[in-house]
Amino acid sequence: MKKIRITIINGSYHQKGKTIGIANEFTSLLEKKLYKYTLVINRIELNNSKLETCRGCKNCFSNGICRLDKIDDMHKIKRILCMSDVVIFSSPVYLKMITASMKLILDRLAYWTHIFKLHNTLGIIVLSAATSGINETNAYLMDILSHLGISVIGTIYNDIYCEKNYTNFEIDRIATMIERIIKGKEEISNDLLERYFKSFQYVYKEFVKNNKYDAEINYWLQNDYLSKKTYLQLLEDNDGENVDDE
Numbered sequence: 001m002k003k004i005r006i007t008i009i010n011g012s013y014h015q016k017g018k019t020i021g022i023a024n025e026f027t028s029l030l031e032k033k034l035y036k037y038t039l040v041i042n043r044i045e046l047n048n049s050k051l052e053t054c055r056g057c058k059n060c061f062s063n064g065i066c067r068l069d070k071i072d073d074m075h076k077i078k079r080i081l082c083m084s085d086v087v088i089f090s091s092p093v094y095l096k097m098i099t100a101s102m103k104l105i106l107d108r109l110a111y112w113t114h115i116f117k118l119h120n121t122l123g124i125i126v127l128s129a130a131t132s133g134i135n136e137t138n139a140y141l142m143d144i145l146s147h148l149g150i151s152v153i154g155t156i157y158n159d160i161y162c163e164k165n166y167t168n169f170e171i172d173r174i175a176t177m178i179e180r181i182i183k184g185k186e187e188i189s190n191d192l193l194e195r196y197f198k199s200f201q202y203v204y205k206e207f208v209k210n211n212k213y214d215a216e217i218n219y220w221l222q223n224d225y226l227s228k229k230t231y232l233q234l235l236e237d238n239d240g241e242n243v244d245d246e
């Protein structure tokens with residue numbers, strides 16, 4: 001039976017809170033809908049993980065390496081992300097934003113936002129709020145996850161005094177999409193990914209013209225990103241697992 005590897009990253013401080021409750025309910029409904037597959041579900045509790053905040057040294061951008069990865073759990077998290085077919089980013093809304101722990105890991109993945117490292121990965125956003133801030137938080141996450149190369153296929157959330165705002169129809173839609181993508185019948189690019197890829201490609205072509213080389217441009221050259229006409233072409237040419245080459 002084909003395996004679908006799903007990772008839930010929980011940025012809530014409550015391991016039995018609303019946010020993880022929604023993510024768990026959602027994944028158990030997905031398990032029912034995708035009963036023909038073996039779902040391997042991994043949970044990363046950010047607040048149980050040893051994670052250092054980014055120090056802003058920019059070593060990742062120039063050398064492709066974060067020195068902090070050696071002293072905390074980030075290397076392990078990166079490996080899990082590379083091996084996942086679907087990543088569920090779940091966070092409560094804090095002041096119309098993700099929580100600090102979710103922001104922390106995104107900062108630590110900043111280099112990956114320049115190299116579309118997580119192409120071939122599907123993303124689902126799970127949010128929980130008391131009254132407001134879902135739209136702002138969702139827009140932010142959509143943007144950053146797309147820069148990571150992730151194709152975001154749905155958002156599941158609670159708001160207005162924790163009323164459930166997602167329906168079985170939405171879960172059906174997401175499950176069907178996952179199945180079609182896993183079977184290779186659906187493409188996972190979208191307008192946002194195409195736009196971001198094009199603008200980065202333009203910048204890195206200028207780098208080459210000006211003989212400016214660092215880890216990012218080397219990654220683009222080694223992976224032949226500059227020759228791709230579209231992000232979709234990159235996905236088609238790099239079909240399979242993302243490589244953890246750090």
Ligand SMILES: Cc1cc2nc3c(=O)[nH]c(=O)nc-3n(C[C@H](O)[C@H](O)[C@H](O)COP(=O)(O)O)c2cc1C
Pocket residue numbers: 012013014016017018019020092093094095096097128129130131132133
């Ligand atoms: C510091 C802090 C800031 C918050 N900011 C917002 C907010 O901007 N908008 C909102 O609707 N709820 C806000 N909330 C409420 C949480 O988003 C809400 O209670 C959420 O469901 C908690 O999820 P959890 O049970 O996983 O911790 C905030 C809560 C805290 C502790």
